[in-house]
Amino acid sequence: MSKENQKLKFKNQNLRIRPLALLSVIVIALLILSAISAPLIAPFSYDAQDTANILKTPDSTHIMGTDKLGRDIFSRILYGSQISLSVGIIATLVAMIIGVLYGAISGYKGGAIDNYMMRIVDIIYALPDIMVIILITIIIGRGFLGIVLAISIVNWVGIARLMRGEVLKIKEQLFVESAKAVGAGHWRIILRHILPNTLGPLIVTMTFRIPAAILSESTLSFIGLGLAPPFSSWGVLANDGWAALRFYPHLLIFPAIIIFITVLSFNILGDELKEAMDPQLRKGIRIINGA
Amino acid sequence: MIKYLMKRIAFSIPVLFIIALISFILMYTVPGGPFDKEKKLPPEIKANIEAKYHLDKPIYKQFAIYIYNLVLGDMGPSYKYLGRSVKDILKDTFPVSLQLGLLAFIIPLFIGIPLGIIAAVYRNTFIDKISMFSAVLGITIPHFVLGALLILIFAHSLKIFPPALWEGWSNMILPAITLGIGPTAYIARLTRASILEVLHKDFVKTAFAKGLPYSKIILKHVLKNALTPIISVMGPILAGLVAGSFVVEYIFSIPGMGRYFITAVTDRDYPLIMATTMVYAVLIVIANIVVDVLYKVVDPRVRLE
Numbered sequence: 001m002s003k004e005n006q007k008l009k010f011k012n013q014n015l016r017i018r019p020l021a022l023l024s025v026i027v028i029a030l031l032i033l034s035a036i037s038a039p040l041i042a043p044f045s046y047d048a049q050d051t052a053n054i055l056k057t058p059d060s061t062h063i064m065g066t067d068k069l070g071r072d073i074f075s076r077i078l079y080g081s082q083i084s085l086s087v088g089i090i091a092t093l094v095a096m097i098i099g100v101l102y103g104a105i106s107g108y109k110g111g112a113i114d115n116y117m118m119r120i121v122d123i124i125y126a127l128p129d130i131m132v133i134i135l136i137t138i139i140i141g142r143g144f145l146g147i148v149l150a151i152s153i154v155n156w157v158g159i160a161r162l163m164r165g166e167v168l169k170i171k172e173q174l175f176v177e178s179a180k181a182v183g184a185g186h187w188r189i190i191l192r193h194i195l196p197n198t199l200g201p202l203i204v205t206m207t208f209r210i211p212a213a214i215l216s217e218s219t220l221s222f223i224g225l226g227l228a229p230p231f232s233s234w235g236v237l238a239n240d241g242w243a244a245l246r247f248y249p250h251l252l253i254f255p256a257i258i259i260f261i262t263v264l265s266f267n268i269l270g271d272e273l274k275e276a277m278d279p280q281l282r283k284g285i286r287i288i289n290g291a
Numbered sequence: 292m293i294k295y296l297m298k299r300i301a302f303s304i305p306v307l308f309i310i311a312l313i314s315f316i317l318m319y320t321v322p323g324g325p326f327d328k329e330k331k332l333p334p335e336i337k338a339n340i341e342a343k344y345h346l347d348k349p350i351y352k353q354f355a356i357y358i359y360n361l362v363l364g365d366m367g368p369s370y371k372y373l374g375r376s377v378k379d380i381l382k383d384t385f386p387v388s389l390q391l392g393l394l395a396f397i398i399p400l401f402i403g404i405p406l407g408i409i410a411a412v413y414r415n416t417f418i419d420k421i422s423m424f425s426a427v428l429g430i431t432i433p434h435f436v437l438g439a440l441l442i443l444i445f446a447h448s449l450k451i452f453p454p455a456l457w458e459g460w461s462n463m464i465l466p467a468i469t470l471g472i473g474p475t476a477y478i479a480r481l482t483r484a485s486i487l488e489v490l491h492k493d494f495v496k497t498a499f500a501k502g503l504p505y506s507k508i509i510l511k512h513v514l515k516n517a518l519t520p521i522i523s524v525m526g527p528i529l530a531g532l533v534a535g536s537f538v539v540e541y542i543f544s545i546p547g548m549g550r551y552f553i554t555a556v557t558d559r560d561y562p563l564i565m566a567t568t569m570v571y572a573v574l575i576v577i578a579n580i581v582v583d584v585l586y587k588v589v590d591p592r593v594r595l596e
Contacts, residue, residue, distance in 0.1 A: 123309055126575050128535045131568065134556055139320055215433055222435045223541045223553055238435060242542075249443055256436040264431045271427065 021272035024265040031262055035081040044072040046079035046232055055248050065250045067240060073254055076232045080255070083144070083233040084262075088214035091148045092206055095155035095213075100202065102156065103163025104190050108171060118164065121157045129154045133216055134225055147226055151213045162205055166198040200277045207270035211263040218259050234259045296584070303576045310572045311361070314565055315354050344370070357565070366569075367562035371555070377566045380551060385570065387457055388540070388547035391470065392533030394463055398471030399478040399528065404521065406475075407482025412509060414487060422479065429476025438469040438542040455544040466543045470536055474528045481524060485517040492516070519590050526582035527575070534571040 034041060043061075044050070050062070050070040058065045064073035106117040124132065136150035170176060171194065179193050214234075220226030221235025222242065229236060234255045241252030332340070341347045344367075345356050360367060366377040410422045445465060446454035452465050489495060490513060498508045537549035544550075548567055555563040 119306075123306060123313075126306075126579075127310070127568070127572060128531065130535070130537060131552070131571065134553075135314065135564075135568070138556060138559075211431070219433060219435065219538055223538060225553065225556060242435070242439065245439060245443065246447055249447075252439050256433075256439060260432060260436050263433065264428070267427060267431045 018272050018276070020268055021276070024269040024272070027261065027265040028269065031081060031265075032085060034078060035085050038075075038078040038082055042072075042075040042078045044075040046076050047071060047230070048075075055244075055251075057248075057250055064254045065248075067251055068244070073237070073251065076237055077234065077255060077258055080232045080234045080237055081258070083227070083231055084214055084217060084235070084259075087144070087148055087151070087217045087233065088210045091151035091155065091213040091217075092209045094148065094152035095209065096159055096202070096206060098152065099156035099159025100163050100195070100198075103160035103165075104167050104194065106160065107164035107167030108186065108190055108194070110168075114164070118161075121160055124154070124157045125161070130216065130219060133220065137220070137225065142226060142228065144227065144231065147217055147220065151216050154216075155209055155213060159202075159205060159209070162201060163198060166201060167194055170194050170197050204270055204274045204277065207266055207273055211266035214259070214266075215263055292584075292587075296580070299580045299583070303580070307569070307572055307576065308358075311358065311565070311569060312354065314568045315357065316350075319350050319353070344368070361569070366566040369560055369563050371558040371560040371563070377562045380563060381548065381566060381570065384546060384548040384551050387545060388533055388536055388549060391463065391466055391536055391539070391545065391547060392529065394467040395471035395474075395532045395536075396529050398467065399475040400525075403475040403478030404482050406479040408486060408509070408514070410479065411483040411486035411490075414483070419483075423483070426476040426479045429472045430480075432472065434469055434473075434538040435542055437472060438465070438539060441465045441469060442542070457543075457545045457547075462543075462545075466536075466539050466545060469542070470532055470539045474532065478521065478524070478528070481521055482517065485520050486513055489513045489517045519586065522585050522589055523582055526578035526585070530575045530578035534574055 048071065050066060050072070052070070053062065053066050054070045055068055056062055056066045056070075062072050062074065064077065066072055067076070102117065102121075106114045132154050133150045136153055137146050140146040140149055167190075176189060176193055179189050184193070217226055217233060218235030218238060221228075221233055222239045224239060227233050227236055237255040238252055238259070241248070241250075241255060244251050338347070345353050348356075357367065364378070366381070369375050369377050369380055372380060406422050406426075410419045413419050442454045442465065445452045452461050454465075456462055486509075495508060495512055498512050503512075535549075536545075536547060537553055539545070540547045540550040541553060548570065551563065552567045554560075555567065
């Protein structure tokens, strides 16, 4: 066997604790914990104005500096994480519920119904996400609920597609057939037999969707079409900082770093989960489709 | 081939029609019209303006008028930029977005693919790990974070490139990098995975068995076959780059379509919102058709139907 061919052999990496996965879980847990306990650990209130210290660069009292009203950036980021994380998580959960049900029905029914249902998905899928979100928020408003709903409306289509594909695969398998044979109803088959078998891919998608939703919200707020003050989501903070980038870069840098770390941790976790759940991919020979 | 093309184009017309209908209804249901200003217009004048733009007619008539004009190539007047038609605005802004998109497209093409090849060839080594980790960074970094960072470093501190506007080549570099880095990372990952998959095929083993040099096997046997999935994402990526540059255009104050879309939304300039939406939809439909045809060119086994 040539040296090249030996390169094709891959190490068996079963049952190994993945340091990157562990690290990202820790970071995510810390983020969620600090969001929940923001009122306890934030040194200042999110709207407390320290008028003696306006636009201060980071020092020992204000570790991330202050904004033009003398508000503490670190505290605002802590409070902002409550909004940003809950937008991401709630929007993803709503999208999951719609997408899973829609995809399951479409895949399970098959035929003409499936065809029509998937054409609708194709149309929403075709347009750029951020554009559809903007169009929807024009109608339902730019409040917290409006943003969450708009992000869900865009995100469910990808989940519906994935779910449909999984259902198509699973519904031909013997255990579904035997469930039918003993007289299980459609909903029972979908909920008790098919759904549990799709959990793996669904969890992986969820880990990718949450950061995408967080990013959608912060991008919208950043370009001024999302949440607006008094909400202090990370995107709103970044938008504040953008105006003063040239002379007070710390106003943008800290929110930006937090957004990046959050999105990165979720994505790394998603990658690691995907690899751990897919033995083919673990060998590194499977095409990565759609991160 | 021509029959297939005709079929695809025929099929895309109802899709575009539905997109037009949906976005029209969306626009129509929005509270607040384009002529609701802080200063209230006298009711007679408002009625006059609304009559001029057919806003007083029922929605189905408005839609019929819109589609009729659209087919004739008239996208209506802008409500905000008085005296300018939407077509004129798009004529000015679309080339800018296209230029930016194409420029950004060069980066995944000439950096993403080679990076993926290198990572695949040196798989599971330090080089592979570094390039794949930077790919993860590239995929995750938000446009506005990267854009702001580049402006801070290259425009404000080093003063190599201007921080904004769209006047010459030096203006284009930072936005193109900001826009192109995500697809570059994505393509690098895809190329690597695709090559690794092909490396397991029997014909590659045969090539090894024949004793062909490694570089030749990669370049001639593997790469050719690994290209199919890459080509399939190239079309949507290009369309996404041209259509998805809102944020980058906003950051760098580039007078492209995305920036106008954002301002059109705040101004409730319905015809302009509709037109940009339609341009994006058409772009994506075309990109998908082109990809399917390219498939056939790259892989003769694919049958178009």
